[in-house]
Amino acid sequence: MDLRALKAFATVANEGGFSAASRVMGATQPTLSKAVKQLEDELGGPLLLRLGNGVALTDLGEVVLRHARQMLEQREALMAEIAARRGMIQGRLRLGLPTFGSAILFAPLVASFRALYPGISIELREQGSVSLQQAVLAGELDLAVALKPVPDTLHWHPVRDEPLVALLPHDHPLEGQESLRLADLRESSFILFERGFALNDLIENACRRRGFTPREAARSGQPDFIVALVAAGLGVALLPRLMVQGRITTPVASALVAEPDLRWQAGLVWRRDTSLSPAALAWLALVRAEMPIRPAAAIGSGGGAAP
DSSP: OOHHHHHHHHHHHHHTSHHHHHHHHTOOHHHHHHHHHHHHHHHTSOOEEEETTEEEEOHHHHHHHHHHHHHHHHHHHHHHHHHHHTTOOOEEEEEEEETTTHHHHTHHHHHHHHHHOTTEEEEEEEEOHHHHHHHHHTTSOSEEEEESOOOTTEEEEEEEEEEEEEEEOTTOTTTTOSEEOGGGGTTSEEEEEOTTOHHHHHHHHHHHHTTOOOEEEEEESOHHHHHHHHHTTSOBEEEEGGGTTTTOOSSOEEEEEOOTTOEEEEEEEEETTSOOOHHHHHHHHHHHHHSOOOOOOOTTSSOOOOO
16 A cells, blocks of 8 residues: 555545645645545545535545554654664654643743754644643644643643632722632633633633632633733633733733632643654653753742732
């Protein structure tokens, strides 16, 4: 079976059509169509349904795509290991980073990794923690940063443990307090996060343990927009402290959420049933060297009103 044809098929399936796949692979659409047709002839049935706005997998296509991904990953791991044995770490790092906190925590680390290993291409995906966990389990990412709790099928390496800070619009009854309890926000409207963000579950579950359900005012996946919504008086928002300290210039107030069971605990995750590639191992080693595990910051330290 021609691995190039498998790669063409997998790319068309992943990108949702021949046009997008041709841009990704740098090949013409007729070339990709010919490769997929060759594969279909070899396997004895159609793999894709050609639709007006893209393609859809047939039942046979779903089976072939699952195995194609495994075969292509094994080939890539083989080539990367051979390069590593020759002293040239090469390959591809498929890394998932959360929308919140990555610019602060990981941008310098990604730059350092690129300087250390110029032969490794980095494919970054930014999504919510839940979506990133699912992508790792599906084999679409080598490693990702996710929030606790994580399933037992994933390894976990902690990188940051932060309390949350409540952002409050001016004229909020709690404005001026250095810290507060979650139950103090019972009557407030909440600006929550888009679906797929584990922080939603953490906040909602913590509220339920205290006997109330947070009243939703809006949802967003962009921290700056969330802060702007708070400043406009739409509601309150809870963000990790590292994203608030020294960075809030919009006129909002802040108070530390003094709840030990409500913290932003981020860590690197990868599958237990799969060996990491040399590129992924190099990233893990850099994270362990540059981001040593530190004891959790004490509740009550460093929390005050934002300027």
